[in-house]
Amino acid sequence: MLTLLLLLPVIALGYWMAIWFTQRNLLYPAPPASSATRPPRAAELIWLEASDGPTEAWLLPASPIADGTPAPGPAVIFAHGNGEVIDYLADGFEPLRAAGFAVLLVEYPGYGRSPGRPTEASIRRTLVTGFDYLASSPEIDARQIVAFGRSLGGGAVGTLLGQRAVAAVILQSTFRSVVHMSRRFLIPSFLVRDRFDTIGALRQYRGPLLLIHGDRDDIVPLSESKGLHTAYPNSELLILPCGHNDCPPSWPAIVTFLGQHGIAPR
Secondary structure, eight states: OOHHHHHHHHHHHHHHHHHHHHHHHHHOOOOOOOOOOSOOOOEEEEEEEETEEEEEEEEEEOOSSSSSSSOOOEEEEOOOOOOOOOOGGGGGGHHHHHHTTTEEOOOOSSSTTTSSSSOOOHHHHHHHHHHHHHTTTTEEEEEEEEEETTTTHHHHHHHHHHHOOOEEEEEEEESSSSHHHGGTTTTTTGGGGOOOHHHHHHHOOOSEEEEEETTTSSOOOOOOOOOOOHTTTSSEEEESSSSSOOOOHHHHHHHHHHHHTTTTTO
């Protein structure tokens, strides 16, 4: 027993050291890009030039919904989950484009064909650059830019809130913070390098918020979105019958939510 008690601090220290040096590999398991070197025909390839270097993004323009000269319209900047790349996401946003929204799919540094290293800071800088790109585009209404994040992307969107004024926020399958999630693995908060404090970011946010979560999510539990909903009582919480990676967005509900807050094509 005495030997075990003496070994416990050594075991804990070894575990903590392993977490410190490997956590970013675990948090950012960047999958390989597809073999395609160009985005789909509907998308425009953009390289966002942040201080960390160029990061790839795809701009999916809104589908025409009326005759005449189009007015600047709304746009969504999307941040994906930690095990995804933008290569496989474009088709899923067709319903949103058909509703008159442009979509900017932003890659993370170190993901796909983008150089650099993914960290909370580098991802924040990339999203800020992507937002500024949309805001400066004559086809986009800078007052109607929506931030949409899924899973880790929800935490990434949280880092954007303190930097730019977004018209609305949509978070799907998102956690309160990486610190909160890490407690499930007995990781003390002082070891967490990239915190993605979503709940803290929302405390400084006053705009519309839609939370979407699957009731069978065994990766990011539904309790995480419920915690965000409690902390931000004016939010809407949509619970879907799905898990974490088999939960496509409910586009009609999203378009309705945005329209209720005046975010829609003219």
